[in-house]
Amino acid sequence: MVLRPEAIRQRLLKLEEAVGRLAELGRADPALLRTSFRDAWAVERGLQLAAEILLDSGNHILSAHFGESARDYEDVIAQLAARGVIDDALRARLKGIGGFRNVLVHGYLDMDADRVAAYLARAPGDFSAFLDAIRTWLERVTPS
Secondary structure (H helix, E strand, O other): OOOOHHHHHHHHHHHHHHHHHHHHHHOOOOOHHHHOHHHHHHHHHHHHHHHHHHHHHHHHHHHHHHOOOOOOHHHHHHHHHHOOOOOHHHHHHHOOHHHHHHHHHHOHHHOOHHHHHHHHHHHHHHHHHHHHHHHHHHHHHOOO
């Protein structure tokens, strides 16, 4: 597989859009996640989409640039840090995103509105930091 910087950049633009929408949703009263199915579904879908873009982008970088395969979603984050794509501080911030993504996709029976609200509060900052890290890494490894 060959690294396709433009494919990564397209995904990052979608992630940036999701971050903006999550930030907007995060300004609402967190109690709405308990009382408004529209708000709850919008937040859950936004978080799922952002997590999937992040993990998909990371998988592409690992396989196309480094020739590595992640064992699972959490390993994507660990391997990106091990290869210097993201730093250890960001790795720590993103720890658990794979499991949270799985809860959003498969654990809908056990969805905890407080956990979703807590994740929403930090998601725009965490995802924005990932955007910055990947863009910086792309600048280092791709010719101008």
